[in-house]
Amino acid sequence: MTFEEVYKSSLDYFCGDELAAKVFVDKYALKSNKGEYFESTPNEMHQRIAREIVRIEQKYPNPILTEKNILEVISDFNYLIPQGGNMFGIGNSYQLTSLSNCFVIGNRTDSYGGIMRTDEEQIQLMKRRGGVGHDLSHIRPRGSPVNNSAITSTGMVPFMERYSNSTREVAQEGRRGALMLSMSVEHPEIESFIDAKIEEGKVTGANISVKLTDEFMRAVESNRSFIQRFPIDSENPQIIKEIDAKDLWNKIIHNAWQSAEPGVLFWDTILRESIPDCYIDSGFGTVSTNPCGEIPLCPYDSCRLLAINLYSYVKQPFKKEAEFDFDLFEEHVALAQRMMDNIVDLEVEKIDAILMKIISDYESDEIKHTEQLLWEKIRHKTLIGRRIGIGITAEGDMLAALGFRYGTEEATNFAERIQKVLALSVYRASVEVAKERGAFEIFNIELEKNNPFIHRLKEVDSQLIEDMQQFGRRNIACLTIAPTGTTSLMSQTTSGIEPVFLPVYKRRRKVNPSDEITKIDFVDEMGDSWVEYTVFHHKFVKWMEVQGYPTTRKYAQREIDALVAKSPYYKSTSNDVDWLQKVKMQGRIQRWVDHSISVTINLPNETKEELVNYLYIEAWKSGCKGCTVYRDGSRNGVLVTTSKENHKIDGGKEYGENLQEMKSGVNQSEKADFISPAINLYRVSFLAKRPSKLEADVVRFQNNKEKWIAFIGLLNNFPYEIFTGLNDEENGIFLPKSVSRGVIIKNVDENGDKRYDFQYSNKHGCKTTIEGLSAKFNPEYWNYAKLISGVLRYAMPLEQVIDLVHSLHLNDRSINTWKSGVERALKKYIKTGTKLKGEKCSNCGQESLVYQEGCISCASCGYSKCE
Template sequence: MNLSDNALKVLERRYLTKDESGKIIETPKEMFERVAKFLAKADSIYDDNADINDTEKSFFDMMANLEFIPNSPTLMNAGKELGQLSACFVLPIEDSMEGIFDAIKNAALIHKSGGGTGFSFSRLRQNGSTVKSTGGVASGPISFMKVFNAATEAVKQGGTRRGANMGILRIDHPDIMDFIECKSDTAEITNFNISVGITEKFMEAVNNDEDYELIDPHTKQVVGKLNARKVFKHIVEMAWNTGEPGIVFLDRINEASPIEKLGEIESTNPCGEQPLLPYESCNLGSINLAKMVVEGPNGYEIDYNKLDKTVRTSVHFLDNVIDMNKYPLPEIDEMTKKTRKIGLGVMGFADVLFYLGIPYNSQQAVDLADELMSFIDKVSKEKSMELAEKRGVFPAYELSTYYEKGTPMRNATTTTIAPTGTISIIAGASSGVEPLFAISFIRNVMDNDKLLEVHPYFEKVAKERGFYTQELMERIAREGSIQHIEEIPEDIRSVFVTAHDISPFWHVKMQAAFQKHVDNAVSKTVNFKNDATKENVEEVYMLAYKLGCKGVTIYRDGSRENQVLSTAKKEEKREVMVGSLPLVKPRMRPAITRGITEKVKIGCGNLYITVNSDENGVCEVFTNLGRAGGCPSQSEATSRLISIALRSGMDVKEIIEQLKGIRCHSTLRQKATNKEIKVLSCPDAIGKALERAMNTCVEVDNSTVDDLTCTLDEELESSKIENISMNNESICPECGSILEHEGGCNICRNCGFSKCG
């Protein structure tokens, strides 16, 4: 297996089996063997004489060659006790207290098992309406979203994946204006992506600058009207401010559903690519298109024979997932098997364009997307029909459009374009159908400070064309684009474009090209530069509608850097008291900090301590333990509490006094024989590092940290001064690296962290 160092790191951290003490007891090869062996067993359900060994080998080879990778829960849980293999689910929320809290309970069970959840809050009556059973007043969808958010915060998904939700409200719900701005304070409802459910009637009213009706979800009566164009512009304004809400075209989604007679689709999964009926689950996997490229006599080309074989094996794999899955709820088991939806997608599309010498922002690239996805969709349907002959059609088949056409199908849907996040790191591929985020970037490596990573094909081309230098690659990593670097030939610059080099027009064109041949939807983020206008965002939303997309998500670079408060909801600040003392809330982490990192020898190995400052002084501490182990959770907890205390205004000297002198038996035992150890424990090391930072860092300009200079003690001569320039939404909470916004998700290329809410 040709796994990169980063892929190995992500696998070790998140996927490989560990024993009760946290020790890894599985290799990547053994992981793929575990998954292949377990899923191949499903063949025997339908054929007593099935060659399970042959199926197992085909599944293993496909994964081990990084040609296809299933969604993360399948890699993590197949063949284990948990056995939950689905990435996401949609749960209904009924308009009753019992229904609401049943949904919260079910969501908690799903999050515990490693899945994400999508909800429509459209059935809940509006804020202020009368509740006849109690004589009280309804608090509305937004208040209950906050309850769902708090429940998600309390449940960590299986120790490997964090809770993620999608919240959708129909455009004709009376509380729609409150919903549109419910995440204007970016510290609120943090475990949700939100999207407005758009109807065709609303879009017609927008185009005609007309009013549209608001419908009471409980009585179905008209309770008001709003001007459609003003509401649309408000959606645009909030998306420009914070990246949310996105929009999903509900009527279009339902019209395209092959099982519309079974029920109405009200919501999608957290990243928007999988519209689902209540209690359905998504069973996803992605083909690495970069592995479908071969070098021929005339250059690189797509190997369609290999792609054909990979598609067929992938559909077989995903259909087996449905049978071998341990679903978190019996209702989900029943509904998933009734429709047997699978979602085969792709990753590595940007890599393919590099190989073929095609700019992402070109009609040629759009045409290739059309051609590739048309082929994948066609072959996936052929394989599903083949499985239907052997295993039978999906149980809801007679309610489907396939029944009307006389086409037997095993799966109600076969294709989805999902964000590939961490699985694209494992595969060493670009994510989904997104352009590359960076040609070259700096990756944090715990024991070696920094590591420069360059896209391997760009590095190959640079060396062949004679312009490769280490200095140039570092410059590209710093500046983020090669478009203005004249040392690089123009034909290379035109091909190796990154997300922010591409105009939003081409982002949407590409999404629409894939959507033409996808049963479900396409998860993609339209990236804007910071100076983009609200009119630019509006144009993208309208273009997505006109080109047939089922939804669209945008992100304007740096838009979440500052907390944006709703002007309509501002309240006078009041001092909250706890006993006789005022409640102190820590200030937000600043957008830019600067500090020092030092390596300290402790009893468990090397402890790396980073102390950062801003214009108000020392503001945070990060710690990392080297590979020797130790108790990283304790160090992390200590660091977090120190950082909160510092940003709450506590005197750093008081903190230092509390930390210094704390003893640890492990460190003291090692100190007796190891002269390099000059501390008593992790807390003692942190306290002394803080003290040194206070004594050696001199603020040259009291109004800014841009001129902060530090003098290090001789014993810390190996330490590095680090510059961190990122906003709250763009820093990985686990390793401190920059997050990428793509496919409706935040993904860290350094450690594999992802957050879709």
């Protein structure tokens, strides 16, 4: 099947929900590496998943799960929703990927060899679709003596950039990988770590979090000094540094307020509550978290995720008689645990297949050694711990359907009750499966006897702990709450434990103004025409139906406002909820989650730093394991709330425009999930003023036997400006072939004259600068480059930019050569799979040409060419 056929079927399945359909087709529908689709709707995906889970079930004595009862709970995203890695990978023989969403790695060796090994491991996991986290607390501070030609250490920031760049360079089915870098507050160079992302253009491919100890937090509260040391866990540290705890805390707060990073991890709480850390002698000591923070992990462990759709357990939603079906919920939780245990075995099969591929690859054993050893370590940890992550989604919709207002004490009480029942049910199920299949390999109840989470389970159900002591438990840890970004789009519910973002919002679709029946509501500064329409949150529509309000008529804005005010979603949106109550809710739910919770506190732009300070302190006191804030507008290059501008449409009626579709404050990798399908529906807000520094790619190409080079400045991974010309020593542009990355620096002198320099680091870490890019090339090239850069800065789709360049009618042969080079350079950034409209394959004649990593390929016959 073609993309168009699958998209049409999916659009019908999702009842016209374009975003949900595109997410399924782009991310989860089974397809070959040639772009051939084999699933037209999620029904077929769910059948694929059910078949594989049952195949594993049949390998064990007394199989219980059948294809029928699995489909009853996973079809239509109604009850149990295996998360991204599982939907994509289970039963997929076309792409060899892991089923795990989360990995943590790190040999914790402070040497170039160890640091490069971590970089290679990170890349190997990301190419298998994994999100990765690792800790940098073992890297010696800047200025420390080293036994090599550098004399002293460069510190961790250059390595942060290395890991970040690696993340951005590894493609994962049209997206980039996700990375979490963490560092202990005890490290003497923590300030450099905190500041690394404030400087424009640095560490753009990673989230960063600071590991805060209780000792540090108490020092902040009492305004005392704090001792840092290196190594941080040494009894005889080489470096000891006394700092003012409040000064460092204020820097953390300021940076979080300004840029939404760093996030904070309350590390002593994480370690104290962690059941896997009871097995630290077996290598399960937690060192970092996955990119979203919901799974703290030891090195070389991973986790597979599943979310339970809470809204589906509300009987008679939005009615006075609404109630939560606890019996069905507990029944399905037990099914979820058994399904996930089978998925652990499916993951081991995937790892075995990866290992077989590595062994059979043509490279030498020396080259393959790191990758092979990495997966052998992950396989070992997977089998001896059998870690799973069962969580929830649609908390906001569930509470609204029961008549609760999110953020109130009543709603928090009920949310905690749900999570408590979930925790007890999962652990009971894990014990029951251990009776049949055996406990995880290193289970020892004596090691867990002082764990606070186990104590809470015992206080509520002492029989559970007695049974656990007798039969063991199947999984070392079982629970989490993940962001569920794409999951919530396809289940058409609120995400994770978050409230609804907006019950009603405005959306735009680009239209052709030449079409006779087209109605134009808005023309942007690029001259593109758009039609605007109102989008209702799916469960808000359900509320309207229950209350007897027509759902097919067109409502004026004042009528919409009146409807929202009557609904249980009123004053319950992301920006409405009481932030302190949300933090306290997270802390209370965390008591019944053995891993962690990914949650973001969304704050309005006018929020003061004092509030961020207060919320972080309360998060620590409330028992949260981590916390992230997002102040509206604190990050550039993402979709933002527009001001309320009045537009006259629909017979001259005025209404306030609101384009807040995207959930602000989700982590970096999840933002990409939202931006990708929405990029052509909204105007992206790029910086009006160019940053002083931009990361840059170097692209080389050859035209008519001449060697050419392009420097492409990037803002948030999108081409922002371009310089290009002949690559030779005469114009001073000659670069070593090894240089593919650098920074373009804008300099303005006292007269206001601008100069653009390119700076790169050689293999020894020394920086080299090529001054005045704009003066190095032919002036005519520069004039056209300014024109194209201006178009790029307004985020015009790259296919259209390339068409614009291609259509330039130029007489000079040299300029035409330059024009071809610009096209080649920009094609590198077009998303793989983007279709060329109106062009036919010269080999088979079909209109099925797509971009594949900068080249053009035919999805029908496989013909490929690079222009």
